[in-house]
Amino acid sequence: EKHLDIPVDYESLTAAGSIMGSGGMIVMDETTCMVDVARYFLSFTQMESCGKCVPCRLGTKRMLEILQRITNGEGRIEDIAVLEETAMVVKDSSLCGLGQTAPNPVLTTIRYFRNEYESHIKDKFCPAGVCKPLxxxxxxxxxxxxxxxxxxxxxxxxxxxxxxxxxxxxxxxxxxxxxxxxxxxxxxxxxxxxxxxxxxxxxxx
Missing domain, CATH: 3.30.70.20 (Alpha-Beta Plaits)
Incomplete structure (x- = not known):
């Protein structure tokens, strides 16, 4: 709730771990699974990766595999740390803007909704009722x-x-x-x- 009044400007959004982009917004509520959101956006950027640089080509693929495993009820608690570490490598080492921003959904959902990741992994439960195996x-x-x-x-x-x-x-x-x-x-x-x-x-x- 403390982030509801964040100004929509470049500096404020960057500090929150987001980007300005085209200025569009997606409204989500408690029926939206944040783990699935990260999986969805990463699946898009992984397909869009040109494959030129290794961090983006392989890093996004590995992160997507982990997210798919978590949403299928096969996640392990160490997956969260692996996601964070891999995301930072991809973010810092990719050559273009796509690779540098692809990990953002992973990093921000873990940062603000870590409890949902833990629920998927520890409790084998998707509180939003999105991930069908959970x-x-x-x-x-x-x-x-x-x-x-x-x-x-x-x-x-x-x-x-x-x-x-x-x-x-x-x-x-x-x-x-x-x-x-x-x-x-x-x-x-x-x-x-x-x-x-x-x-x-x-x-x-």
Missing amino acids: FVYFIDEEKCKGCGLCAKNCPQGAIAGEKKKPHEIDQSKCIKCGICHNNCRFDAIVIMPPQAVLSPVKIQS
């Missing part, structure tokens, strides 16, 4: 009114329950499309770590 949808029985709207809209038939009684999600059928979560009017469908659902509910076809 979360499940679960129905809170205390909030569910049994209206059936989630079951009606589920494309996989993964939700069932009696009218006016708490419904249940069959985790083996759920594709995590988010339709149920977006349609629930009672905030009864929550995002949880996969390991929190120890006994997936089986729904009879």
Whole structure:
């Protein structure tokens, strides 16, 4: 929150670890996974790398591989330090502006959202509900009114329950499309770590 009032000028943005660019802005909220954001932007710069200098050609590739591993639930705690070290080498050693700025999303997301990286690695959980291997949808029985709207809209038939009684999600059928979560009017469908659902509910076809 302390960065919400940063002036949009070259010096202020540089101090915060950002760049002016074209002056455009991307607005994100708590449903945006910062680890996935870093992966997304790095995948673009890695593809755009001309390959002339080794730091950019190989450094961006190695960082992207690590980020992909983290978002797939296979991250290791030492990956954060490796990302930071590799990012600084790429930033300081690349020949052109693309290579010099490519690590920025990695460095700034680690700097300001390190807790999200740690959650992905230590807890195997994506708090934003973006990285599919790292979360499940679960129905809170205390909030569910049994209206059936989630079951009606589920494309996989993964939700069932009696009218006016708490419904249940069959985790083996759920594709995590988010339709149920977006349609629930009672905030009864929550995002949880996969390991929190120890006994997936089986729904009879």
